Amino acid sequence: MDLLSRLLHRDGLMLIVDKPAGVAVHRGPKGGPSLEDAFDQLRFGLPRPPALAHRLDKDTSGCLVLGRHRKALERLGKLFKSGRIGKTYWAVVEGAPAAEDGDIDVPLGRLDAARGWWMRPDPLGLPARTSWRVLGRSGDGARAFIEFTPHTGRTHQIRVHAQSMGWPILGDPIYGSGRREGSAPLHLHARAVSVPMQDGKPPVEAVAPAPAHMRQALTACGWSGKAQP
Template sequence: MDLLSRLLHRDGLMLVIDKPAGVPVHRGPKGGPSLEDAFDQLRFGLPRAPALAHRLDKDTSGCLVLGRHRKALERLGKLFKSGRISKTYWAVVEGGPEAEEGEIDLALGRLDAARGWWMQPDPMGLPSRTSWRVLGRSPDAALTFIEFTPHTGRTHQIRVHSQAMGWPILGDPVYGSGRREGSPPLHLHARAIAIPMQESKGPVSVEAPAPAHMREAMAACGWREDGNVAQDLPKAPEALKLAD
């Protein structure tokens, strides 16, 4: 796997890559290929390969942060844990909300021990909050293109919150209709991330371009290749300068 071509940001402390959908970030209990297998490509002269600062689900694409050494990973870990890292996701959902924006405040807990990381709304679970705004809708109202901003970092938070509102993410194999044969892949993309890595500087902001597997559904909701839709979709990112 060529990760050099998917590099979005590089400095002396961290890297941000555009994770492809369908590839797990690390080896699971059953083994098999993972993104970590290719991290040695990203050493850029350092004695060790970078390591994951957080994770994305196997079927989620977009911004994935790697720490280049131990101190950087410790700093990133604290920032993620304290909620100081801002994350933005793009998703195409089945159906959609009537409003143009809103917030989901719904505690989440594990479905059951046998289901591993599967989650469900649970009033006794951990507080979970997600903001959202509509970026476009298909003419037949079958699909809606939504920008999600999670304010907490629960497992599968956006996927469960979206399903609980009655508009599951298109292609979700766990919480939506993606279990059916011939279903599309999960339409969830980690669009942007802002990392206040150094107190003396502004946050490092990185954006990942729209993934190929989501473009058709996004276009059905009004998205265009130039990055615009009728409802003020942010412009597509310019190429980021890579600097040590």
């Protein structure tokens, strides 16, 4: 896997790469290929490869932040935990929100122990809030192009929140119609990230281009391929 061509940002503390969809960020208990296998390409003279500062789901594409050494990873960990890192996601959903924007404030809990990381709305769960706005709609009203901004970092937060509103993300194999054979891949993309890495300096910002597997559905919802407001 060529990660050098997918590098969005590089400095002495961190890297931001455009993660391809369909690749796990790290090797799971069952083994198999992962993005970490290619991190040696990104050493750029340092004795060790970079390490993950956070996670993206296997089927999610887009901005992934890596720390280049221990102190940088400690700083990034605190920023993610405190919610100071800005994250923007693009998604195509099945269904049509009645409004043009809003907030989803729905606590989330584990579905059950046997389902691992699968989540569900749970009034006794952990607080979870996501803002959203519609960027486009398909002509037949069956789908919408939405920008999501998560304010908390719960597992599968955007995916469960979208489903809870009645418009699951297109191709979601757990919470949407992606369980059907021959269905579309997950249409969720980590579009942009903003990292206030150093106090007193502007945040580091990166934007990942729309992935190939989402472009047809995005175009059907009015996306022109140009920068979105």
